[in-house]
Amino acid sequence: MTHLNSALHRDWQNNGYLKIPTFFSTEEVKDLQTWVSEISSWEPTEDKWMHHYESTPEGARLSRSENFVPYHTDMKNTVTSGKVLGVVSELMAESAVLYKEKINYKYPGGGGYVAHQDAPAYEFVDYHITCLISVDSATPESGCLYFSPGRHKEGFIALDEKGCVAPETALKMEWIAVPTAPGDILLFGSYIPHKSPPNRSNESRRIIYLTYNAKSQGDWRERYYADKRQAFSQYANDGSKRNKQISKIAHFQGKVISHE
Template sequence: MNTERPVPSASVRQWHRDGFLHLTDSLDPAVCEALSDWSDEVAGSDDERFLQHREMTDDGPVLARSEHFATIHPGFGSLVGDGVIARLGEQLIGEPIVLYKEKINHKLPGGAGFAPHQDATAYRFVGTHLTCMVAIDDSTIENGCLEVVAGCHHELLVDDGDGCLPASAERALKWQPVEMRAGDVLWFHSRTPHRSGSNTSTRSRRALFLTFNAAAEGDLRSAYYADKINRLHHHTGAERARVSTIGHFLGRSADDATDQSSTSNNTGASTMTDDHATASLSPDRVPWMQLRTAADVASAITDLYERKGASNYDEAVTQLAHALQCGNLAMESGATSATIVAAFLHDIGHLLVDEHDSNGDFLARDLHHEEVGARFLANWFGPEVTEPIRLHVAAKRFLCATDSSYHDGLSAASVRSLEVQGGPMTDDEVAAFRANEGFETAVDLRRWDDGAKLSDASTPSLDTFGTFIESLASVSATLR
């Protein structure tokens, strides 16, 4: 990317008004040149971890879509991994985001278009999401550019039962084509109605689509793909090619022209067996939406700490050691079970947005890990757990303003983070903080947080806190 320049406030307002935002000159020229080569490499790869979907054209079967390559292909991995694209999206929706899915729609000459739809109907596991489209080739009306509807992203419209807008709704909307030059970026909300025509030109209209969800809803990418493969398997042999969990793709099925027993690169994801899906795409991250019992919640959360907690929190302790120490200090203080769980989980937001000391952004910018963690945990816990977590950063600012000796006792990491978190509170902020019900618990948690940074502290086991978590977790039908 060219720079880390902020999205202008006028552009953010346009995003909120229209539900989409077309940005030019956002990618480094070297990246723009590389996108075409990277796309060719993905298209020609025989790596069975890639999902390749084909369609039938008048000239024979061609590749329609490629998926699941961001963690495999080094070029696309670097584009996603540097975080610049995600940080642009965070400015639009106002909270940290993580990658949910990625795809290249190749739309080769003769390739089919997409019926009018809203992406949100296909993303049943997350509630806050947006997509970044990066034009790999010039995108024109002739080769099937995207068409969008402005100001229609605040709710889901009634669909036809398979995720597409009925003809009556399509006719009632005002469609706007978005022609793009290679390297242009188009952000659009997942409830923004969009469609595209077929490619009637002799040139490809390849485009990269990166879809993100709010980090507070969890990292669901691997679980999404495992679920998608299993669902698409049941559509094998249909007249229309199936590239999604909704029926918006207008391409003809290529099943008759392919060997059903060949690899995913030749047949597409719809012909994979369930065993293949399990072998190739076993989720390496917790499928949070599949948790069914309090024991599942406890196991998944402790597993998260086992996998990600080994990264350092600061110079002295790992994130897991910090959590264990903080929870132990709450136990030694005679705190309630809810407060003990809050103390142990207070920094889970760091794990969810992958903040740690080897990440250059850690403590350098405020990702509001307290808000991410509290919102995420609200799926299973009440305010007696989530509110102290939500307020524990504010409690540090409160103490810096009201206790003259407190600041001097902060660790170097806490001093650095205080700067990006807003510094000591003003008098008005102090009064507003005191008005929060239970603010005293957040202050207690803050002091335990500050004391939980010893290199050789003795603590209870992770399983001990798993038992506390299980005793308090309540499982509902869907994630918030």
Template sequence: MSITKLLQSLENLSELAYVGEPVSQLEHGLQAAGLAIRAGASEHMVLAALLHDVGHWSNPEALQMEGLGARDHDRLGAEYLVAIGLQPEISALVGAHVDAKRYLAVTTLEYVAKLSPASRRTLDYQGGPMSDEELAAFKASPGFRDALRLRAWDEAAKEPQADRPNLEYYRAMLARHCQQSISEAQLDHWDRFGWLHIKGWYSEDEMVSITSATYDLQTRPEVAGKWMKYFEGAGGDTRTLCRIENFLQYEPVYAELLQGNANLNLLSLLINERAALFKEKVNFKLPGGQGFSAHQDAPAFTTFGQRFHVTMMLSIDQGTTDNGCLEIARTSRLDASLEMKEDLTLSDEVIGQFKWEPIETAPGDLVLFDSYVPHRSAANLSNASRRVLYATYNKATDGDFRARYFTEKRRVFPPDVERREGAQYDAGVFNVGNPVSLE
């Protein structure tokens, strides 16, 4: 089933009462998902909250609970979500939300008394409070705590009027969490060229929180030992913010974006095994900001011995030829480093051999490329910023080097706030092709 058909099926629930509650089935799911978002839950938990009761309508032949929905709707819902191709983390949570209710009926004082009348009636159909054996098994299950969180949102999502995102908000999120989140044609392009442009990976509504988190990073003060801010220019009033790195642990929005299931699954698909985050940065390229010289990433990624890298670029602002969008060399896929200058940027002869294609992007677009793809960008000649996130991943079997990378970079090429006065820094592999000041 396509995402459009799933959303239409959910929209059809807007007039269907939710098993004895004062809301429709659609409203109940939207409220539960909204509560998950406000709680800062991961995307797969948000979608589990949205879809936790699909088993009430997914199988027209299901046995009913005397006007209170389908029996075994937790199991039926989980099976349905697997069948339509959503990620298993979502279906597993949906399949556990009734078990969470039965668990709480035993372990939480007055839980049953606080249930709505309809929910108390369905508890009997669902097996009643758990036995000791069932309690032990459920508590030992890997999704135990997440199932309890989902249950709390389920119980609370029954208000006649509540502020929550509409159904369309979840379209892009659902697409990201499909087991096949990109097409065969896109995979073929990746295999032939080593790069891929995915339009609308994040929706305009979703980009609001990402843009807000980026502005928060941009306006944070320089603090030694924390996030790492680098500038163009020689200092004082001439400095222009170029990039910020090492911020994952300080911005929850970016933690989900960089290490949540959807993007890790995508990167793992392209790497051909489980991916691990290596490093992250936001390049700001403010008005007047300089470009980045033509280079491959591979020569700069040799320090820790990983075999292969893929970089994910998320366009935060619109990327155009006027503001210095990413440019990629038109060539078949490469598997080796090309001739370079001493600073590890590409030689003039190599640059002249390629036709360079500007990749114009909208906010929410992804561009993914492996470490041998030659790329560059021009200066920003517009009056608006061209902010992009770059996150680089390696094969998880090669190890987790993120902490070591930033420790070593801080030592060799520290951010401005940590530099010694009068010292000169040779950035080496930590500043290939970038306009960051060395002083």
């Protein structure tokens, strides 16, 4: 089954990202919202899912949860089979496999992300496609994503010591806001530069990010999380400033409190 016509394939090639409105029905969005709430209420654990907390004007709030797919059957079915896997595989022009997954909550006052490409943080495989699912609406005020169209064709762009696009280069780039409504998806490759502002609204802006690689390149998901856990336990013990990151790159602008 194909999900995209030739005009959408052309947009993908030209821009490096593609929004598909109402990919999920109202009923499916309700389920996704319920599952995200369930995952966000799970107690912290040392060896399963990971929760990251940030300081907001309303106190400590979750900024991110990840590695939840093995522990949530409905979420697992939705992201490892069916139409999400189908549309990502279509863009890859081959079968895709899940590389990692996360929920970025961005509650009111939650931090934004400086301009970056994902590729420096996504090791082991050199190309990925992420499917963003808008669980809440995301607007410029609540912290939607901004992309620099067409700049996915240039490899790494002005990679700085934080693993991000150097600020002076980012300032000169063109940025397009891509707001999303609940049920919309937004697909983007790991070389497209993107960024997002903090949430200056009073509404939550929860988004699910599902990242895939070509199946022919292998299944790296467990290795990715084992490596991330190991890296973060090292940052915690070496007094490193990297403990204030939520990724191996320092793109997050919120005030990180803890990783659990």
